[in-house]
Amino acid sequence: MVNLGFSIGDLRFKNPVLTASGTFGYGSEFDDFLDVSLLGGIILKGTTLEPREGNAYPRMAETPSGMLNSVGLQNKGIEFFEKNIYPRVSSYNTNVIVNINGNHIDDYVGLAERISRLDKIPAIELNISCPNVKMGGMAFGTNLGATRDVTRAVRAVYPKKLIVKLSPNVTDIVSFAQAAEEEGADSISLINTLLGMAIDTGSMKPALSTITGGLSGPAVKPVALRMVWQVARSVRIPVIGIGGIMNTRDAVEFFLAGASAVQIGTASFIDPGVSLKIVGGISDYLSSKGFSDIKEIIGIINRQGTGKS
Amino acid sequence: MVNLGFSIGDLRFKNPVLTASGTFGYGSEFDDFLDVSLLGGIILKGTTLEPREGNAYPRMAETPSGMLNSVGLQNKGIEFFEKNIYPRVSSYNTNVIVNINGNHIDDYVGLAERISRLDKIPAIELNISCPNVKMGGMAFGTNLGATRDVTRAVRAVYPKKLIVKLSPNVTDIVSFAQAAEEEGADSISLINTLLGMAIDTGSMKPALSTITGGLSGPAVKPVALRMVWQVARSVRIPVIGIGGIMNTRDAVEFFLAGASAVQIGTASFIDPGVSLKIVGGISDYLSSKGFSDIKEIIGIINRQGTGKS
Amino acid sequence: MTKRIEDLKITENTRLNKDIFILGLSGNSSLPEMRPGQFAQIKVEGSPGTFLRRPFSIHDVDYERNTFRLLIQIAGDGTETLSKLRKGDTLNLIYPLGNSFSVPEKNKRILLAGGGCGVAPLLFLAKYLKSHGLNADILLGYRNSERIIESGEFSAIGNVFIATEDGSEGEKGLLTDHPLLKKESFDVIYCCGPVTMMKTVAVYCRKRNISCEVSLENLMGCGIGACLCCVVETTEGNMLTCTDGPVFNINVLKW
Amino acid sequence: MTKRIEDLKITENTRLNKDIFILGLSGNSSLPEMRPGQFAQIKVEGSPGTFLRRPFSIHDVDYERNTFRLLIQIAGDGTETLSKLRKGDTLNLIYPLGNSFSVPEKNKRILLAGGGCGVAPLLFLAKYLKSHGLNADILLGYRNSERIIESGEFSAIGNVFIATEDGSEGEKGLLTDHPLLKKESFDVIYCCGPVTMMKTVAVYCRKRNISCEVSLENLMGCGIGACLCCVVETTEGNMLTCTDGPVFNINVLKW
Numbered sequence A, B: 001m002v003n004l005g006f007s008i009g010d011l012r013f014k015n016p017v018l019t020a021s022g023t024f025g026y027g028s029e030f031d032d033f034l035d036v037s038l039l040g041g042i043i044l045k046g047t048t049l050e051p052r053e054g055n056a057y058p059r060m061a062e063t064p065s066g067m068l069n070s071v072g073l074q075n076k077g078i079e080f081f082e083k084n085i086y087p088r089v090s091s092y093n094t095n096v097i098v099n100i101n102g103n104h105i106d107d108y109v110g111l112a113e114r115i116s117r118l119d120k121i122p123a124i125e126l127n128i129s130c131p132n133v134k135m136g137g138m139a140f141g142t143n144l145g146a147t148r149d150v151t152r153a154v155r156a157v158y159p160k161k162l163i164v165k166l167s168p169n170v171t172d173i174v175s176f177a178q179a180a181e182e183e184g185a186d187s188i189s190l191i192n193t194l195l196g197m198a199i200d201t202g203s204m205k206p207a208l209s210t211i212t213g214g215l216s217g218p219a220v221k222p223v224a225l226r227m228v229w230q231v232a233r234s235v236r237i238p239v240i241g242i243g244g245i246m247n248t249r250d251a252v253e254f255f256l257a258g259a260s261a262v263q264i265g266t267a268s269f270i271d272p273g274v275s276l277k278i279v280g281g282i283s284d285y286l287s288s289k290g291f292s293d294i295k296e297i298i299g300i301i302n303r304q305g306t307g308k309s
Numbered sequence C, D: 001m002t003k004r005i006e007d008l009k010i011t012e013n014t015r016l017n018k019d020i021f022i023l024g025l026s027g028n029s030s031l032p033e034m035r036p037g038q039f040a041q042i043k044v045e046g047s048p049g050t051f052l053r054r055p056f057s058i059h060d061v062d063y064e065r066n067t068f069r070l071l072i073q074i075a076g077d078g079t080e081t082l083s084k085l086r087k088g089d090t091l092n093l094i095y096p097l098g099n100s101f102s103v104p105e106k107n108k109r110i111l112l113a114g115g116g117c118g119v120a121p122l123l124f125l126a127k128y129l130k131s132h133g134l135n136a137d138i139l140l141g142y143r144n145s146e147r148i149i150e151s152g153e154f155s156a157i158g159n160v161f162i163a164t165e166d167g168s169e170g171e172k173g174l175l176t177d178h179p180l181l182k183k184e185s186f187d188v189i190y191c192c193g194p195v196t197m198m199k200t201v202a203v204y205c206r207k208r209n210i211s212c213e214v215s216l217e218n219l220m221g222c223g224i225g226a227c228l229c230c231v232v233e234t235t236e237g238n239m240l241t242c243t244d245g246p247v248f249n250i251n252v253l254k255w
């Protein structure tokens, strides 16, 4: 038996495979394809104080080994969430985490306070990195001072586990991770999407209504893996790796680089059952390599040489 | 007849398709596959003052729709270049441009001075963005002050055309482009590679001897296109788009976003004749759309709406 | 209705014309119940340019032989790759997805209007209505006679009227110009085709108070309501083409 | 020698064992002159995980029938996809690339030593030497008898000796343990196979002052000397496997 468990402080996860915000709805969209309760956790779609209609269609474009999106945090707001979604998701027997978003620090603080009252939500993921919202959003995640301020403010009101999700659209990812850690984050997750763009050469117009959007999928994996490696070496809190994970091999790369857990994003669109397959796959990989606990491989490349075989 | 010409100041290019540094050797590697003189120009591989052996093998890894490299500027130095390469490349009837690299400002200045004496080299490309060199290199390209300093210093000694090649590994690409413009650059080229990483899950080791390396190919195209669009709107000098261009359609996306010219990189590894095919392809595209001059489509998305058809 | 992800076997790949082909599929287990208007999300293997799944309407279902068919137009790399599948090959589908066309009361005068490969969901719909004792007229519009898809199957079910833009078969002109629409008065129109065509039909129906349902083809990221990419603006706010649709009553659309 | 980029037709795809197959190729125009040790860079279509070309040695050339063959081991997605090619399919190659094995003077005692699919370039080499009036002994090493690739073609040219790790055919043990190496004294050894095998052979040759050439298989970005990714450290600094090699005399290698 291989031990796959991991923890953020005293919050236990039965395995290190979570689903990424905005790619797994509220879980129920996937009920036909897997038993959500068998996952390490699910991060619900981005939630804001007020309802948001999101950006105009088209909001998506396919790119080589990836996709661009500019959904723009469409959601019905925290009140609707408390009344209609929370009762449903709290029946899952796994860690259900809310991804929170705002334009101002007060928005984040307000959301964190309300969610802290929801018993069955053991953690929030502070999204300071959404590239698809005009004001705020990414601005927090690409400004070191703003990252500090919002983390500190939320930390002050939110006693449960606080995960800060970083934007990859920065020069020095490590400084952002360290800032979040210093301000009291319990964990860092990364990466959110890379800011990208596509143009339809037929119509000679941008493919997205917002012109630019967030790039996700296998295309971003090398960048995500590099950032996770850099951050995991530089902070003491657990790092959750995200970006282009399509299968077990991809997930294992993140563990080897230093991630304590991973989130599966875009891959769930192509195979809605893939996250659970990866749980099994990690277990098989560890067995085949003779390990009995996933902790043994986390960050192992820092203790090995480089190069082929 | 469609006009494909473009200029940097008074330097004319017969068409807007160049080859990217480090992906086209010194041109002669491609003589069997195309007539190099028919291209708009070629950017020779990265040159340094002293000979460099580059990084240890393995220096390459394949990634989804892309590749990582950590060649590390292997080259025989400027003296060898002057004596052995220059005589050969000056026979090409197109603009032959040298890509220069250094660890210190003095290195760049020294190189620029020597190359300014070579009659048949009408321009240099200042590479302040190589992620594969320990000291210097990328450090210049990710630091605004250093970008200013090196551009100013080279401008002072180099009277011909100065192209500054930017690193995409920054938060705010526009500020770097504007800094280079203010310090006298005649043109901006972007992007160099994104810093990335890959791990071999079999051996549990990084795929590259240097652990991290530069990501190129279609995977980076959405990010490159976004940056080119941002920069082209913010500077008055011509912008040369680079990143994941594999075919005519990709190249056209860059023109529509505002690039005056493009460079073909990794694509030449897969089809060594592709850059010349793209020259013809652009011409066909323009004809099919009823344009007679490529200038008519440059940055056209800024004058159109968004969305599908 | 439970959604499945399943590998199915190709039983047929028939080329109807230059751009359009029919894929027959059969499963090992018995087929789930499907409704006309629903679609499948297909994983295209071996096409480097095709990252996401591709949505296609259920064209025809034969529960007895445990097979169903898709009618596919080559539109790009993904469909090009699908067009090369051979009998015996395997295809991975998520299906059945989305809502379906409504079934009207008896004695309503029904028209099915399809443009180009928009006829795809209408064959299944026509057969389904028939099995509920309902007859429908069928109006199909194409660019020219070479593009006609109707292969006798529609005529076996109802009266078929054809419009071609160049007049090479049936009435000359757009589907929406067909005299049938002037002559007859329908109670319900079900429509699928290019957006401009559907919009014209919608205007026609609004004027005459005809109940009208259209099938939309927004770009899809997931097909199961998770990505929020396929939104359509409605009188009730943004709705999802993949789960609230693809079939919408024009009353909710802002057309 | 001029390099070409060309679409060739598959004339044959023969499976030799679980992992290894032979692709036959023929061109429209007549084949360029090729030398043993040279390789081709192949574009793998329809494999999303395969972005760059893949290098394979020229296994055998038949100028009269205007065909040549590659011997390929399934190692990952790219080779897996190639293994599914059918007669009549098209394959895009850049070839011939790289240097070649040297041709020794007459009366030298020559050994060709190949491990696993490292035998690929040796058939062409054996035939080429033969055509220059030179005979060679051939020593082939495999994991077990099921993996043996030799299909009689080598034996038609020279004495073939076989070693298998499990002794299921020929001598038991590694190729480098084969008694032939103890018994005979060769003047020249040409070697291709796993790096550890080639290194052992190199040590053997150094000790005995035997001239030895090995064929390296470094990762390649371009195959034409443009990317500088395929470097090998030599006594003369970094050299390129694709243009300075793939064949190197062990004297320049730092083994």
Ligand SMILES: Cc1cc2nc3c(=O)[nH]c(=O)nc-3n(C[C@H](O)[C@H](O)[C@H](O)COP(=O)(O)OP(=O)(O)OC[C@H]3O[C@@H](n4cnc5c(N)ncnc54)[C@H](O)[C@@H]3O)c2cc1C
Pocket (backbone or CB within 6 Å): C039, C050, C053, C054, C055, C056, C057, C058, C071, C072, C073, C074, C075, C076, C077, C078, C079, C080, C117, C120, C121, C216, C217, C218, C219, C220, C221, C246
């Ligand atoms: C609910 C629904 C049902 C459909 N039913 C059918 C059908 O029965 N028969 C049929 O031939 N076509 C149908 N389509 C359209 C079909 O999905 C697209 O033609 C197909 O996805 C194009 O893929 P491609 O890779 O060949 O083209 P691409 O090269 O990807 O693109 C070609 C064109 O197709 C559009 N397109 C690409 N991806 C999608 C997508 N995921 N959804 C919609 N459009 C897309 C692009 O914008 C572009 O204009 C349906 C679409 C939807 C949403």
Ligand SMILES: Cc1cc2nc3c(=O)[nH]c(=O)nc-3n(C[C@H](O)[C@H](O)[C@H](O)COP(=O)(O)OP(=O)(O)OC[C@H]3O[C@@H](n4cnc5c(N)ncnc54)[C@H](O)[C@@H]3O)c2cc1C
Pocket (backbone or CB within 6 Å): D039, D050, D053, D054, D055, D056, D057, D058, D071, D072, D073, D074, D075, D076, D077, D078, D079, D080, D117, D120, D121, D216, D217, D218, D219, D220, D221, D246
């Ligand atoms: C000059 C040369 C000649 C060769 N001749 C032959 C031959 O005749 N027959 C044969 O079966 N194989 C030959 N090889 C090896 C062959 O190129 C690889 O097995 C093949 O590229 C693997 O591709 P893949 O997509 O199936 O595997 P991947 O999934 O890409 O990788 C599987 C393994 O192959 C290695 N590999 C991947 N790409 C390359 C590459 N470009 N070059 C070398 N190794 C790579 C990987 O590191 C990995 O260990 C030769 C290699 C070189 C450099």
Ligand SMILES: Cc1cc2nc3c(=O)[nH]c(=O)nc-3n(C[C@H](O)[C@H](O)[C@H](O)COP(=O)(O)O)c2cc1C
Pocket (backbone or CB within 6 Å): A020, A021, A022, A023, A045, A046, A047, A069, A071, A073, A099, A127, A130, A165, A191, A192, A193, A215, A216, A217, A218, A220, A242, A243, A244, A245, A263, A264, A265, A266, A267, C221, C227, C228
């Ligand atoms: C359609 C879509 C919507 C997303 N919405 C959110 C969101 O609301 N909040 C958030 O923090 N990240 C959001 N993301 C980012 C993902 O959670 C994830 O960080 C990113 O997609 C990279 O992972 P991947 O490559 O595995 O998809 C979204 C991504 C996609 C593709």
Ligand SMILES: Cc1cc2nc3c(=O)[nH]c(=O)nc-3n(C[C@H](O)[C@H](O)[C@H](O)COP(=O)(O)O)c2cc1C
Pocket (backbone or CB within 6 Å): B020, B021, B022, B023, B045, B046, B047, B069, B071, B073, B099, B127, B130, B165, B191, B192, B193, B215, B216, B217, B218, B220, B242, B243, B244, B245, B263, B264, B265, B266, B267, D221, D227, D228
């Ligand atoms: C193998 C390799 C070597 C490179 N060497 C250089 C270099 O010496 N100088 C430089 O400015 N850019 C170098 N680059 C970056 C390319 O010029 C180009 O900016 C980058 O690859 C993105 O373009 P692409 O996606 O079309 O390849 C190199 C890229 C590759 C793949």
Ligand code: FES
Pocket (backbone or CB within 6 Å): C219, C220, C221, C222, C223, C224, C225, C226, C227, C228, C229, C230, C231, C240, C241, C242, C243
């Ligand atoms: S396609 Fe993802 S929500 Fe509709």
Ligand code: FES
Pocket (backbone or CB within 6 Å): D219, D220, D221, D222, D223, D224, D225, D226, D227, D228, D229, D230, D231, D240, D241, D242, D243
């Ligand atoms: S493979 Fe590119 S230089 Fe050898």
